[in-house]
Amino acid sequence: MQPTPRIAAATAATAALALLLSACGSGGGEQTSAKDKQTLTVWGMGEEGKHLAEIGKEFNKKHPNITVKVTPVGWDVVHQKLVSAVAAGELPDMAQMGSTMMGEFIELDALEPVDEKTFKKGDFFPAAWNGGVKDGKAYGVPWYVDTRALYYRTDLADKAGVKKAPATWADQRKLAEAYKDKAGTKWGTYNQPANTGAWQTWLPFLYSAGGSLIDGSGKPALDSPESVKALKEYAHYFDAGLSRKSSPPDYDVVKDFGTGDAPMFVSGPWIVQNIQDQQPQLKGKYATAPLPAGKSSTSWVGGASLVTFEDSEHKAAAKEFTKYLTGAEQQGHWYEIAKSLPANQAAFDRPELKNAPEQLDAFEKQLKTAKTVPPLAKWEELAAKLDEGVARVSQKGESPEKTAAWMQKAAEGLVG
Template structure:
């Protein structure tokens, strides 16, 4: 079955309806784990649903969103897509809503922040397939060498610890701050949340250039970057991948990380500690959550069959199997509770506890893709020598408001 799914898409079994599923490949090592996951899931599904076949196409993360977009544009939308974004398709009325697809127990089982992020104009279209959140990672060996006994709880603590790491250890990056174009929008959001605001105001409008957000980046520039506590690479040039690699080499004292870094660091022999992101005067009110999405397209009219399939996808066993396989977090309440109780996942408990109160980027806005690209390309300038957080954030904020008004 795994071999059969390795091509552009195959079907298995026999039945009255064939669903087309396009899904992303999560196997960063280039293996077959994602293909095997879907092969096993589909085989089990078809046993109990003989009237429905599922034709699976696995694509790399580099290609999957583009491939689905091309299929939709050509009038050949898949029945189900597991990709990175849903907003454009929802706005174009191409998707079934969650309540058109899922049984009530399944729909009510998603974690609340993920439901909110899957909504467009208060209607849920994006079904959260898998999730992640962020914590502050620190190198225990370097902390011991620097004589740091307590984990940082506030920004002042974080700065004081970074100074000790710089002065008393050989850490190249006391605090690694990846504001390079790979994922600057995520690092930025973590800091804005820890400063008390975020990308949007309480009614959902962009507030990137707010006084609170400018104050956050002023602190960051003055107290970390200008004091040379962020390492030899300028934050605007440092990508997340490179920061994570430096952490696994033992060169980073602290950075903001996600669950997958735990395993990579452990394999490299790094003794890792994690703690909730510090805020201005204590623990940040929330941290950033992330979700990937699965959705049902209306074009082929297979609403009932898609719903039956997705109810099966979101069973505890399937949700846990995928999260476990990829060092990610379940998107459902029941699977999260099961994972937290499982001793083998004790390293993920802090992440699991952070997820229910996390805040996700405004992925329900069709303007978000453009705004995110603007942040990636320009936020690093806010902390450059002579840079102005106010000018940079206000400029990004004005562009975001213009993009939002065009939605």
């Protein structure tokens, strides 16, 4: 996610770009056959871009006529680079695109619709596929996914007299209290109290309460009874002194998990590898579990999709590379080299996933019931408002009812 101070600049750039596109339109030129000799240009993000370059070379061995040229782009600059590239007509043929970026570029008519005869919705986790769907059309093929599940210290839970993973919100409260009161931990859990990305920890509470970000008519649903309930449950951990009320933007919960100061938290699957690398002494002393349920145990899906740009003249080649990257075999290979969970459900039967750490099992279960973050054109601005809402209940002690009403009003004009 982009730092909050950059939201206004990004919004201004997007508005200007929308005017440009409405004036000049878009559309690809003459198309090149997948059988012709050609170079396919691809943007990959961060470390994944570097891995993707190697995969491109492997693809080229099977398709000698298609040379894949991958340009790695940092996640911190990719939004502005994409906006500038659309305005200048200098986009690559295809790119990796973060799930929360999809809505903006769909709105700008920059993306080619997915060929749904080639790519089948049923092959992918539903929430991952739906994150790229607008007005009944899909614009991205899910590449890898992440979701949120619960991490907890089993050794300290044993010390506190708790033998099972928490299955409900009530269980989660009791475990947090037991950690602090009986196991002597500094905190009972860690819920991100503020700063960019706090919405990522709160949203599972909203979804598990039965709530949603938008209602059936496409309007904000942030003042619903379910939203109030989710804010109230989230706020409890701060009000009861069970979670720290402040943390720096670069706070690393894995360190406090290692010391036992924060023996429980909600996060994504990449943390399994981080714990293995940074806190090897925790082997056999922690576990993961699906999120404790309010009305249900429901998380949200993030990750990245593969998109082809409307102006590309190599759409057939882009389709071939996308097929290669999203097939079950290659998805298993991608997990092996990048440790990113497959979006293709069949890939979880591959040896690479069967031999993965057992802590990833909870994420596979969670993905099957996870909900979509809707593809909103102004997602970055809405996310900043959600972050502020979290801070209001965690740090300012504002009532959940008042915060829900504020969030609803703040979302007007950003949703729809």
